Amino acid sequence: MSDWFVTTLRDHPAIALFLTVALGYPLGTFKYRGISLGTVATTLLVGILVGQLHIQISHNVAIVFFLLFLFAIGYRVGPQFVRGIADDGVMQALFAVVVCAVTLATAYGVARLAGYSVGYGAGLFAGAATASSALGLSTTAIQGLGLSADETHAMIGALSTAFAMTYIFGTIGPILIISQIGPWLLHIDLVAACRAYEKRMGGTNHGSGTSWHHYVMRTYRLLDDWPQVGQKVGEIEASDAHSRCFFDQIRRDGQVIEATEATVLKAGDVVSVAGVRSSLRALFVIGAEEVEDLELLAVPVAGVDVVVTKRAFDRKTLTELAHMAATHGIFLTRIRRGAMGEEIPILPQTTIHRGDVLTVVGQPQRIRASISAIGRADFSDEQTDVSVMFLMIALGALIGVPAVMLDGVPLTLSIAGGVLFAGIAAGWQRSVFPTFGNVPPAVIWFMNVVGLNLFIAVIGITAGPSFVAGVREVGISLFLWGMLVTTIPVIFALLVGKYVFRFDDALVLGCCAGAGTSTATLGLLADRAGSQVPALGYTIPYAVSNTLLTIGGIVIVTLL
Structure with missing residues (x-):
């Protein structure tokens, strides 16, 4: 039975591919105290195990899924990436650039110091930085070096081995350092810092709420001594703009009329008003009584x-x-x-x-x-503009094909890099000119998650036979070097963000989480702070770092 199963997987590698994701993906969703290995790491590990059966899968299968994944990344980060580079997020974008440069330099220095080959060095960078997309670009760059088939296969095997061994701490390390050590290292009381930030931004002591979203609708009968009797609705609404109280309908002489800005309020009117509860109390504290007029309150919202x-x-x-x-x-x-x-x-x-x-x-x-x-x-974006999406992927790939030789080393954006930038352009275009090129969030999620995991599964299955030999060759030292490559840029980001860029105490940890593309860290910061303020420092660094770390997969291969 076992022989039949193995033979079947070898004859039909597509079955092995789907089986790998089916087993690996759910393992990565298990969490312990908010921390998990992630689906990428577990899918890769399962792929390596399946690969011990010596199953052959064409790399062309992997590249198709990887290009879909890269386009999804670019499409998602496009608006924030462009705005961060060209607009008022320049300092946060520059911070992300500096952190990415330090990450790349640290990985390069450690690879040279440890004497690692191109494959191990590139995998060390991708895993320690949890840059799964960089793994794909490094694979593409290695295949373009003009090496023999055996040399290329061995190098990609080393790449996968290093990635698998360093990715685990690359995921957990930033979470622990930024959320647990960061506040102590920078002398930040995160809860107090977020409350102070909210107060400076006009919030209250009761959280981050404002009259923009804490609202109710009430109905009042206006009496003769109501101070605003005889005034127009528009004048009353404009008298306290920050409270955002709005008159909706009026019952007058048994008839219901719309409250326009020019409507003059009279004694005896029953009005329906929407606004902040405290503001409504202040507005109707004298000369009005609250009544229950179901018709006026039955407003479709x-x-x-x-x-x-x-x-x-x-x-x-x-x-x-x-x-x-x-x-x-x-x-x-x-x-x-x-x-x-x-x-x-x-x-x-x-x-x-x-x-x-x-x-x-x-x-x-x-x-x-x-x-x-x-x-x-945003309620009608259910259909995908398939033609535009695939045209952008094709154009991006074409742009990335040309290569320039420098001392025998091909310098190229690669088709993967070209598709990434095509995704950025498409995402930015859609946010500014939403007339075509729609890709719904659910489709982006599918391309991102399924595309990446299928690509990683192919890499794991292909590299499986060489993984054991690779672990024997480099041993535990690779894991320890990976911890160093993960830790140095994170500590650097904390110190530079606080003392050089001087980000607000409420934002600096979010900026570091974004620069490290660690979404799990942002979640823990928000939970600890009891506030969404750290997210204000996360979005631009995340978009910039996600892009630059991906391109780093090509750069690290070129440098090594």
Whole structure:
């Protein structure tokens, strides 16, 4: 039976490929105290085990999945990458560039010091930096060195061995160092720092909430001694702009009418008003009584995700946006930003950027009136623009084909690097000009997760036979060198972020997590702080580092 099974896998390698992901992926989802090995590491390890059966899979299979994965990365980080390079995120982008350079230099120095070959050195870099995408570009670069088939196969085997041995601490190390050691090393009380930041940004002592999203709807009967009797609705709403109280409907003489800015309020009116509970109490503390008018309260309220694309909203604070006619009568409940859709705090001084996704609620007619001024609604993006997506992948690959020879070493962006930049261009274009090129988040997730894991499975299965020999050759020393390559850039990032770039104490740890592309670290920081403020420092460094570390897969091979 066992012989039949092995023979079947050798004759039908596609079965072995899917079996590897089926076994490896769930192992990577197990967590202990918020820490896991990750699906990439476990899929690779299972692939190496399956590879002991000497199963042959064409590398062309791997490259197809890898190109889909790279395009997904570029598409996700495109808006934040471009904005970070060209806009007000320059310092955070520069910080990520410096950290990536130190990571690459550390890996190169350690590889030279330890006497590692190109394969081991490139795998050391990719694993210690948890740059799975760099593994693919290093593989492509090695295949372009013009070596014999046996030499290439041995080098890629060494690459996979080093990656597998260093990836585990590469995942766990930054989580422990940034979230546990970082606050002590930098003398930061993360909870106090986030609260202080929220206060400076206009928040309250009760968390990061503002009148933008803590709202209620109430109905009041206006009495003769209500101070605002005889005033227009627009005047009352404008008198306290920060409270964002809006009159919706009025029952007058038994009839229900819409409350426009020009409507004059009279004694005896029953009004429905939406706003902050404390502001409503203050507005109606004298000369009004709360009543229960079910018809006025039975207002359909829609919730819509809106992508910010208009320049009028770009780089405006929520306080500034509260004064705009486009936001009249709508309430903001969530802001998501960046490649991973990180939720950022809603504070009066929070700055909105193009590409942010705002979740707003309010009457459907008011939301419809606001969408055109803000950008585009995000509820109809179910279909993938397959033609544009595959055309961009093809064009990016073509751009990456040309190579320049320097002292016998081919310098090239490679088709993988070209596809990465094509994804960045497509993602940025979609966020600014959302007329074509749509790739829904679910499709991006599938391309990212499935594309990467299938690629890693092929690498593991192919390198399986040489893995055991590689471990015997380098021993435990490779794991220890990997710890060093992981630790030095993280400690460097903490110190430089705090004392050179002088990031705010509430943001510096988030910046370090982003520069290290460690999403798990950001989650732990947010939990420890009880705040989403650290995410404000995460998105731009993550987008820049994700791109640069990927390209580093080519650079490390060239340097070695």
